[in-house]
Structures are given as C-alpha cells and as structure tokens.
Amino acid sequence: MIDNKTVKLLSDLSLTMFRKNFFGIYHGAISAKQDHNSFVINKSDAIFDEMSDNSFCKLNMNKQDYRWKVASIESHIHSTIYNNIHEAKYIAFGVPIYTTAYTFEHDEIIFDDFFGKTTFPTIKVYDPGDYNTWYDRNALEITKYLKETNEHIMVIKGIGTYVYDRDINNLVKRIAILENSCRLLSIKSSFK
Numbered sequence: 453m454i455d456n457k458t459v460k461l462l463s464d465l466s467l468t469m470f471r472k473n474f475f476g477i478y479h480g481a482i483s484a485k486q487d488h489n490s491f492v493i494n495k496s497d498a499i500f501d502e503m504s505d506n507s508f509c510k511l512n513m514n515k516q517d518y519r520w521k522v523a524s525i526e527s528h529i530h531s532t533i534y535n536n537i538h539e540a541k542y543i544a545f546g547v548p549i550y551t552t553a554y555t556f557e558h559d560e561i562i563f564d565d566f567f568g569k570t571t572f573p574t575i576k577v578y579d580p581g582d583y584n585t586w587y588d589r590n591a592l593e594i595t596k597y598l599k600e601t602n603e604h605i606m607v608i609k610g611i612g613t614y615v616y617d618r619d620i621n622n623l624v625k626r627i628a629i630l631e632n633s634c635r636l637l638s639i640k641s642s643f644k
Contacts, residue, residue: 479594493508509523537595538571545613554577555608561574577609
C-alpha cells in the first residue's frame with residue numbers, strides 16, 4: 453500500500469514540474485524512498501499533469517516482481533541510487549528544455565545569474581557516449597557520478613537531468629534554479 457501523503461506530495465510536485473517543462477507528458481520519473489527496502493515511483497504510462505494513486509507503484513529494491521514491469525523505465529536507476537546513496541530520499545529525472553539544449557553546445561554550465569552562482573559551482577555536463585548502449589550502463593554510471601560529486605545533480609548531454617535530495621523542497625529548488633539559469637544563458641547568447 454502506498455501512503456496517501458506520499459502520493460499527494462509527488463502528484464503535486466509532478467504537476468508543478470510538468471508546468472515548468474521539467475517533465476514531458478510521458479517523459480520523466482519521480483520517486484520517494486519509503487524505507488530501506490522500498491520506494492514509490494511513477495508508472496511508465498503516468499501522465500505527469502494528471503497524477504493519482506494509479507500513477508504510482510511501490511517497488512522492493514531487493515526483489516523484482518511483476519510491479520517492475522509497469523514501473524517507469526528509470527526504476528532501476530532510482531533503485532541503484534537509493535541502494536548506494538543513503539541520503540537520497542527523493543529522486544527526479546526529467547528533460548528540462550533549456551538545460552538539455554544547453555548541453556548540445558557546452559561541456560559545463562558556468563552560471564552568470566545570482567541564484568545560479570550562489571547555488572551551484574560550475575556543473576560539468578556528462579557525455580554518455582554511445583546512446584545505443586546507454587540503458588545498459590546508465591544505472592551504474594549515474595550512481596557513480598552522483599556519489600563522486602556533492603551537488604546532488606547530474607546533467608547528461610542530450611538526455612536530461614537527475615536530481616536527488618533528502619529534502620523535497622531542496623530538490624525542487626535545484627531543478628528550478630538550474631533550468632532558470634540555463635534559460636537566462638540561452639537568452640544572453642541571443643543578444644550577441
């Protein structure tokens with residue numbers, strides 16, 4: 453059974469992040485760790501601006517059962533992060549438009565605005581290499597990268613952004629500042 457408070461929290465945040473273009477209609481993932489063995493994540497057919505009880509499933513991190521077949525394609529990555537990064541309580545994956553577009557032409561994000569500069573140092577853009585083998589490698593590569601940095605965020609060239617945190621408000625704040633900063637960088641480049 454999934455806790456109603458968790459469903460409401462994730463549903464409300466999904467709608468907000470959908471409106472800010474972090475999630476697409478069917479593209480993205482959001483999860484919350486329930487205990488040391490389980491987490492709640494959206495299903496693969498979830499529509500992020502209309503989340504309900506039926507949009508989520510509870511998965512056991514140590515035993516894959518039938519629920520893993522209906523869960524988000526990102527479930528394995530979320531499980532690996534939860535198993536290896538103990539301070540991760542919430543995880544989100546999305547394709548924020550400005551941030552992802554910025555990765556096509558840059559190897560790092562150097563912030564110019566106040567909130568970007570005071571929140572993040574420079575963020576390296578991770579190059580996933582061969583896209584054809586990405587889903588065979590991504591859980592380990594993402595987890596390793598996140599463990600080696602203190603920023604709780606990973607921007608992947610042409611793929612999107614992973615963010616985790618112990619506090620859901622900090623997670624949303626990181627997402628909002630990153631995307632807004634990249635939007636400002638995009639607008640700035642149009643003035644040249």
